[in-house]
Amino acid sequence: MAAIMAALYLHIPFCLSKCHYCSFSSSAGGQELYAPYVAALILELTRLAEVKSEITDNPGLDSLFVGGGTPTCLPRELLQGVIHSSLDLFGTAPGAEISVEANPGTVDAWYLEALLEVGVNRLSLGVQSFDNRELELVGRVHNKKGACLAIKAARAAGFDNINLDLMYGLPGQNRDSWRKTLEKGLSFLPEHLSLYQLTIEPDTPFHTLLENNTLSLPAEEEIILMDEITNELCSSAGLHQYETSNYAREGSECRHNINYWQNADYLAAGASAVSCMLGVRERRIADPVEYISRINRQESVVIEKESLSVEDSFRETVIMGLRMVQGVARTALYERYALELEDYYGSTLEKLLALGFLELTETHLRITSKGWPLSNQIMAELV
Numbered sequence: 001m002a003a004i005m006a007a008l009y010l011h012i013p014f015c016l017s018k019c020h021y022c023s024f025s026s027s028a029g030g031q032e033l034y035a036p037y038v039a040a041l042i043l044e045l046t047r048l049a050e051v052k053s054e055i056t057d058n059p060g061l062d063s064l065f066v067g068g069g070t071p072t073c074l075p076r077e078l079l080q081g082v083i084h085s086s087l088d089l090f091g092t093a094p095g096a097e098i099s100v101e102a103n104p105g106t107v108d109a110w111y112l113e114a115l116l117e118v119g120v121n122r123l124s125l126g127v128q129s130f131d132n133r134e135l136e137l138v139g140r141v142h143n144k145k146g147a148c149l150a151i152k153a154a155r156a157a158g159f160d161n162i163n164l165d166l167m168y169g170l171p172g173q174n175r176d177s178w179r180k181t182l183e184k185g186l187s188f189l190p191e192h193l194s195l196y197q198l199t200i201e202p203d204t205p206f207h208t209l210l211e212n213n214t215l216s217l218p219a220e221e222e223i224i225l226m227d228e229i230t231n232e233l234c235s236s237a238g239l240h241q242y243e244t245s246n247y248a249r250e251g252s253e254c255r256h257n258i259n260y261w262q263n264a265d266y267l268a269a270g271a272s273a274v275s276c277m278l279g280v281r282e283r284r285i286a287d288p289v290e291y292i293s294r295i296n297r298q299e300s301v302v303i304e305k306e307s308l309s310v311e312d313s314f315r316e317t318v319i320m321g322l323r324m325v326q327g328v329a330r331t332a333l334y335e336r337y338a339l340e341l342e343d344y345y346g347s348t349l350e351k352l353l354a355l356g357f358l359e360l361t362e363t364h365l366r367i368t369s370k371g372w373p374l375s376n377q378i379m380a381e382l383v
Contacts, residue, residue: 006093007259008061008086010041011270012068012079013288016106016141030288037271037288038078040295042085044269049089060091063256065099070126072106076114083118097122097255099163104142104150112157122254123154124163124194130184131177134170139205144184151188161252163192168226169218170198171206175225182230186237191252195230196245197223224373244323244375261324262332263317271301279313281306314339318365319379327359327366341365348381 014030014037064086071079083098092098099122100115115123127147129135135143142150154162164185168178185193198217200206209215218226231241239247243261246254259266268275272286283304285291294301308316314337321328334340341360342349352358357371357378371378 006062006264007256007266008064008090009256009266009268009270009273009275010045010064010066010071010082010086011268011273012066012071012074013037013271013286014068014073015070016073016103017139033288033292034074034078036292038074038082040292041082041270043295044301045082045085045089048267048269060093061087061096062093063097063099063259064092065256067101069101070103070106071100072102072111076111080114080118083115083120087119092119099124099254099256101126102150103140104147107150107153109153109157112154112159116158121159122161122163123159124165124192125150125154126165127151127185128165128167129170129173130181131173134173134177134181137171138167148184148188151190155188161191162188163194163254164188164190165194165196167196167198168230169223171216173218175222175229178226179229179233182233186233186239189237191249192254193234193239193247194245195247240325242325258324261320263313263320279308281308310337310339311344313337314344315383318382322365322367322375322379322382325366327364329364331363345382352378352381 014034064083066079066083079100083100087098098120100120101124103126112123125147127150128138128140130144130147132143151162151164166181166185168181182195198206200215200217206215230247234241234247239249241247242253243257246257248254263276265277266275267277268284270284271288271291272284274281274283276282282302284301285294285303291301314333317333317336318328318341321333328341330341349358349360352371353360356368357374359366359368367375367378
């Protein structure tokens, strides 16, 4: 069966500064690399587009997601160029979702209008907090006023699909400051919220502080109360939870990320970007200088390739799908793998069902409200 090239991710590995919690492949500065990197990225996209000749069922991209890093660190002409090249090379399906991540302080009305001009129709703003003390503690370059101005500028420019990234469980944060941040975010009537609990990743400044016992994080009881506040306020504001960390107005769910959570095929380009097509996962070299060099030498930038077995892919699809509130669609799972959930997981599934952590209906396997607080442990049982 021919593959449908539905999703494309582009990685821009540059930031104005590196946040203290960030483990993503990105670095501060490097302005001298901006133009050579974009040129190399367009070359990689051109080569990737050649697979179109092998695809008979290719209606174009259903989603394009430009992430990082901070894509909007780039001069607007460079970012416009790479987006235009992507859409020109791969085409788009009707109503395609074209997303760009942006940080307050890197965009103004002029820049945002340029994104709209090239077809971007979804903006994801990395606000993280509306508390100036918290923003300073985590190393953000913007303040509350800058975040508010960026959101207002996006609306004024014409964006009608805005996501706000917010974080909870931050150093020194409590339920009251989280409520204020969330209320402020909701006051802008965003179509989508991505609400992430802080996790301490290795090789980050926060990890070093934690090891030295100099990082004060909220207690687990406080985190539980923050979760309750999130559910209360989002529900009152008309945003429904559709994934572990994501809330949206009806019809504004992020299609690109849903493609990930359904473990479907996606292409990717750029330093450190990971693609997965027809059961083969490929990871690209992370260093942007070496990435540029290899592209210009017409060498492969793929440094790791993994062919997934049917069972490995099946388990991944179950685990990823359980991140979504609706769960995993049983029919789609069987049509893809010819494996039944009950047969494959046996007594493990029976135990989780008996405990009331999972629900198996005629159509879906999903985590119950009782199971959500234990979702990581539940998924570990099914890996």
